[in-house]
Amino acid sequence: MVPADELRRLCSGAERLVAFTGAGISADSGIPTYRGAGGMWHKYDPARYADIGQFLEDPSYYWNFFRDVRYPVLREAKPNAAHRALARLEQRGDLRALITQNIDGLHQAAGSLRVLELHGNTRRIRCMRCGNACTMDEAYRQLETRLPPVCSGCEGPLKPDVVFFGEALPRGVLDEALAEARSCDLLLVVGSSLVVQPAATLPVAAKEAGARLVIVNRDPTPLDPLADLVIHSAASELLGALA
Numbered sequence: 001m002v003p004a005d006e007l008r009r010l011c012s013g014a015e016r017l018v019a020f021t022g023a024g025i026s027a028d029s030g031i032p033t034y035r036g037a038g039g040m041w042h043k044y045d046p047a048r049y050a051d052i053g054q055f056l057e058d059p060s061y062y063w064n065f066f067r068d069v070r071y072p073v074l075r076e077a078k079p080n081a082a083h084r085a086l087a088r089l090e091q092r093g094d095l096r097a098l099i100t101q102n103i104d105g106l107h108q109a110a111g112s113l114r115v116l117e118l119h120g121n122t123r124r125i126r127c128m129r130c131g132n133a134c135t136m137d138e139a140y141r142q143l144e145t146r147l148p149p150v151c152s153g154c155e156g157p158l159k160p161d162v163v164f165f166g167e168a169l170p171r172g173v174l175d176e177a178l179a180e181a182r183s184c185d186l187l188l189v190v191g192s193s194l195v196v197q198p199a200a201t202l203p204v205a206a207k208e209a210g211a212r213l214v215i216v217n218r219d220p221t222p223l224d225p226l227a228d229l230v231i232h233s234a235a236s237e238l239l240g241a242l243a
Contacts, residue, residue, distance in 0.1 A: 014186035024191025028080040028236040052164035059148040079110035081240035087111035120162035129156025181206040194221040
């Protein structure tokens, strides 16, 4: 059977379908993946811009990266066919939940409502002192004259609302994602390298609970041997046809 047809058969037969997405689903939206060929990880040093210790010591490095790279990419990025397909599956009642490692907010922009963001959302900026929130546009405007930016209320330091290396995932979101993985009958993994922990334990938990596992990713993953179906493909065209 053609892989796309098998994917359609498995999804249409699922009663409790849950999706799990990673950076690969946003590649067709112009957001570089982190670990694939040509990924952002090969051009920039995450040990400096994505590490909480480095951020607390020198937030200017991150905010320079945000101003020169992160913000321009996110400002131009739009949901692609894969994001829209998952949103349509939810709207039809075919998708119970969407768990994502992504911090780009494109699932919400596509119309998805129940999105469990394991690593936060870089479009939200929060004050580390008072918790006040601002948009990434507001933070960017500050960077024209001030580095690093500060809270408009208390002038405390600002930090993107994301999980940096060295920080724990939000317990409530992780617990909810684990509950969804354990209660689904099909987990559809899209665009994840499945190497980042503890997020990569979710497909294992789904399989241990009896669910089927489908992995759609350009490159092989460590969990491919565990999957019921593996498709090495870009996500947008494949999921667009599915929905």
